[in-house]
Amino acid sequence: MKKTRTLGALGAVLSLSLALAACSGGDGGSGSDETTGADGGSGDNTLTVWAWDPAFNIFALEEAEKVFQADNPDFKLEIVETPWEDVQTKLTTLAQSGETDQLPDIFLMQNNAFQKNVINYPDIFADFADSDVDFSEFPESVVAYSTYDDVNYGVPFDNGTAIGAYRTDLLEQAGYTVDDFTDITWDQFLTLGKDVLAKTGKPLLTGQAGSADTIMMMLQSAGASLFDDEGMPTITDNEALLAAIDMYGQLVDAGVFVEVNSWDEYINTIVNSNTAGIVNGVWISGSIQSAADQSGKWAVTNVPKLDGVDGATNYTANGGSSWAITPNGNEALASDFLDATFAGSTEFYDTILPASGALANWLPAGESDVYSEPQEFFGGQPIYADVLKFAAEVPSNNTGAYYYEGRDAVSVAITNIFNGADPEAALEEAQQTVEFAMG
Amino acid sequence: MSVPTAPTEGRAPSAPPPGTTTSRERQPKSAPLSAIARRRSLTGWTFIIPAAALIVLVNFWPMIQALFLSLQTGRGTRLSWAEPLWLNYQRLFEDETFRLTMSTTFIYLIIQVPIMLVLAMVLANLLNAPWLKFKGFWRTAIFLPCAVGLVSYSLVFRQIFATDGLANDLLIKFGLLDDNVNWLGQTGTARMVIILGLLWRWTGYNMIFFLAALQNIDRSTLEAARVDGANGFKTFWYVTMPQLKPIILLCAILSTNGTLQMFDESFNLTNGGPGNTTMTVSHYLYNVSFRNSPNFGYAAAISYAILIIVAILAAIQMKVGDKRD
Numbered sequence: 001m002k003k004t005r006t007l008g009a010l011g012a013v014l015s016l017s018l019a020l021a022a023c024s025g026g027d028g029g030s031g032s033d034e035t036t037g038a039d040g041g042s043g044d045n046t047l048t049v050w051a052w053d054p055a056f057n058i059f060a061l062e063e064a065e066k067v068f069q070a071d072n073p074d075f076k077l078e079i080v081e082t083p084w085e086d087v088q089t090k091l092t093t094l095a096q097s098g099e100t101d102q103l104p105d106i107f108l109m110q111n112n113a114f115q116k117n118v119i120n121y122p123d124i125f126a127d128f129a130d131s132d133v134d135f136s137e138f139p140e141s142v143v144a145y146s147t148y149d150d151v152n153y154g155v156p157f158d159n160g161t162a163i164g165a166y167r168t169d170l171l172e173q174a175g176y177t178v179d180d181f182t183d184i185t186w187d188q189f190l191t192l193g194k195d196v197l198a199k200t201g202k203p204l205l206t207g208q209a210g211s212a213d214t215i216m217m218m219l220q221s222a223g224a225s226l227f228d229d230e231g232m233p234t235i236t237d238n239e240a241l242l243a244a245i246d247m248y249g250q251l252v253d254a255g256v257f258v259e260v261n262s263w264d265e266y267i268n269t270i271v272n273s274n275t276a277g278i279v280n281g282v283w284i285s286g287s288i289q290s291a292a293d294q295s296g297k298w299a300v301t302n303v304p305k306l307d308g309v310d311g312a313t314n315y316t317a318n319g320g321s322s323w324a325i326t327p328n329g330n331e332a333l334a335s336d337f338l339d340a341t342f343a344g345s346t347e348f349y350d351t352i353l354p355a356s357g358a359l360a361n362w363l364p365a366g367e368s369d370v371y372s373e374p375q376e377f378f379g380g381q382p383i384y385a386d387v388l389k390f391a392a393e394v395p396s397n398n399t400g401a402y403y404y405e406g407r408d409a410v411s412v413a414i415t416n417i418f419n420g421a422d423p424e425a426a427l428e429e430a431q432q433t434v435e436f437a438m439g
Numbered sequence: 440m441s442v443p444t445a446p447t448e449g450r451a452p453s454a455p456p457p458g459t460t461t462s463r464e465r466q467p468k469s470a471p472l473s474a475i476a477r478r479r480s481l482t483g484w485t486f487i488i489p490a491a492a493l494i495v496l497v498n499f500w501p502m503i504q505a506l507f508l509s510l511q512t513g514r515g516t517r518l519s520w521a522e523p524l525w526l527n528y529q530r531l532f533e534d535e536t537f538r539l540t541m542s543t544t545f546i547y548l549i550i551q552v553p554i555m556l557v558l559a560m561v562l563a564n565l566l567n568a569p570w571l572k573f574k575g576f577w578r579t580a581i582f583l584p585c586a587v588g589l590v591s592y593s594l595v596f597r598q599i600f601a602t603d604g605l606a607n608d609l610l611i612k613f614g615l616l617d618d619n620v621n622w623l624g625q626t627g628t629a630r631m632v633i634i635l636g637l638l639w640r641w642t643g644y645n646m647i648f649f650l651a652a653l654q655n656i657d658r659s660t661l662e663a664a665r666v667d668g669a670n671g672f673k674t675f676w677y678v679t680m681p682q683l684k685p686i687i688l689l690c691a692i693l694s695t696n697g698t699l700q701m702f703d704e705s706f707n708l709t710n711g712g713p714g715n716t717t718m719t720v721s722h723y724l725y726n727v728s729f730r731n732s733p734n735f736g737y738a739a740a741i742s743y744a745i746l747i748i749v750a751i752l753a754a755i756q757m758k759v760g761d762k763r764d
């Protein structure tokens with residue numbers, strides 16, 4: 001009798017732990033009501049798209065739809081707003097369960113996650129081999145994110161080219177101009193930063209603690225990454241990584257780089273004038289411009305480069321995303337649509353840039369007048385034309401299928417190093433963590 | 440009828456009141472059921488089967504599938520049977536991150552659950568006191584946190600404990616701190632914030648259980664104790680507590696289970712940081728499935744590890760806490 005009761009209770013406990021087991025089962029069904037998935041045959045002129053930002057990539061899609069409708073009046077886009085994390089979990093669940101007919105025709109994917117998904121779930125991607133998209137019109141480093149085995153799986157959308165943005169008014173107080181921050185090295189940056197800190201009390205940079213963003217940008221600026229060409233982790237014996245971590249530590253120790261804990265706090269340091277500069281992907285300019293009172297007080301230049309590292313440049317990138325198409329029977333229309341808009345219409349890019357700040361990766365767009373218009377917020381500097389010039393210089397880096405493992409392991413290592421661990425030992429541990437995850 | 444199973448002196452509370460016999464006392468199995476009993480039994484089964492079938496279909500079947508999945512290895516959809524079959528389970532023992540997240544989860548469990556249950560018990564007793572005014576208000580106020588979404592409260596706690604957040608402002612204002620503390624940036628304080636969050640969110644929930652149980656206690660037993668000269672504490676300890684035992688057990692098991700599967704706080708409040716030291720096992724499981732290169736076989740093994748641990752802990756708690764038989 002006792003046994004039955006214990007068993008009964010165990011049964012109750014089992015059923016409680018179920019959500020978890022079912023969740024990881026993957027083939028237990030995603031549980032979400034998939035009313036939106038295109039089922040291959042849904043109207044020949046309608047494409048379903050997943051994207052996540054109404055003010056940014058969804059806005060761009062709506063404009064692209066209008067542009068494409070000029071020649072194809074019957075064409076329609078059905079845009080489903082899906083946050084990036086949900087796009088990833090949905091793709092994973094659908095691919096894992098083989099329910100690929102629930103996929104949209106086009107979806108947007110973070111560049112850093114592209115290789116991982118193409119390698120693990122080749123079934124959910126259609127390639128652009130038969131399309132007219134001219135990939136030579138995009139920066140090589142950006143196309144590389146969505147290229148696997150020399151096949152293109154994505155049309156690059158937003159630009160992640162890194163900028164150094166500085167508060168000219170604060171620099172002036174310290175006796176500098178933005179030119180003093182152009183084409184410099186991180187060592188010079190540190191010296192300048194200490195001076196700015198002493199004179200204005202403001203750091204030159206802020207960032208999220210435990211995030212490897214800045215380190216990853218430094219790495220890519222030297223064309224280095226956490227993986228070699230075969231995709232094996234190169235966290236140990238990585239000259240650029242050691243130099244980047246060392247420099248990062250010096251910046252934080254000197255108070256030139258202030259760490260905060262969350263993204264909101266990070267944005268607040270910019271909006272509340274708690275920093276004299278910021279280094280990040282150009283998309284950060286949207287957040288910078290949200291502080292209307294700072295209009296005319298910002299300038300944009302390239303980023304510092306690592307000292308004594310082979311191949312170091314003043315150009316790098318952070319983030320960005322690309323459009324992928326699925327093999328659901330509409331891939332010809334989908335690739336035509338992308339070719340005619342995101343990879344072929346200056347008119348289109350001229351509309352979305354001023355309205356949403358979505359900067360093109362498509363190089364011909366940079367020749368249009370809209371890109372060279374002076375931006376009042378940035379003291380009349382034509383920052384978009386400048387950034388497109390930076391974009392062409394960004395070295396490519398290899399993300400591989402284990403990008404997030406590598407990045408997270410390095411983040412942990414950085415935290416440990418700051419808490420007093422030996423850098424080489426901490427990186428060795430990170431290398432082992434990644435190797436274990438890959439095993 | 441109730442004579443043979445009448446509880447021994449002093450153990451009355453947990454046994455069913457005399458007169459309401461439970462089915463297991465009724466008849467030996469071998470005895471043929473009367474027509475009425477058979478019909479009743481049939482009716483019972485008809486009521487149970489639809490729900491039970493659904494549970495089996497949407498709960499137990501995926502669990503079995505997950506068990507098979509945990510014996511497979513590979514990335515994405517390229518899964519194959521592991522060699523040896525228990526490879527993923529063996530892998531658990533070599534996984535530093537799993538070890539770290541497991542010990543973090545146990546720290547939450549060991550610190551948070553006892554504090555919460557004691558607190559809930561104290562609050563329930565206060566709210567049950569006959570002299571308390573505005574009972575409805577206090578009850579609602581204390582219960583309200585568990586009507587708040589897990590994600591929203593996590594985000595609010597993150598704001599409060601930001602370096603320039605409310606917690607620092609208040610503590611400095613009252614002279615308890617000299618300088619801003621980076622609550623979420625250090626392992627110890629970040630874990631403390633998570634535990635505080637859990638306490639805030641779940642104490643009221645457990646309190647309601649205790650309160651309900653307290654109201655079922657026969658006042659005459661308390662009066663009898665008082666007549667016998669027991670003081671307040673003695674009455675609580677020797678009369679009230681034993682009567683609450685089953686509900687305490689229930690709350691302990693539910694809380695243990697909940698804490699071991701905790702995800703939202705780790706994901707939204709600290710995002711596992713600093714350096715993965717506040718990450719729970721479930722958060723790690725999510726990363727293995729969706730953030731990292733997907734390894735569903737291993738993720739299923741992790742979920743089974745959680746299941747086994749929950750089951751063992753529940754069994755221990757029942758063994759220790761439930762002495763009814």
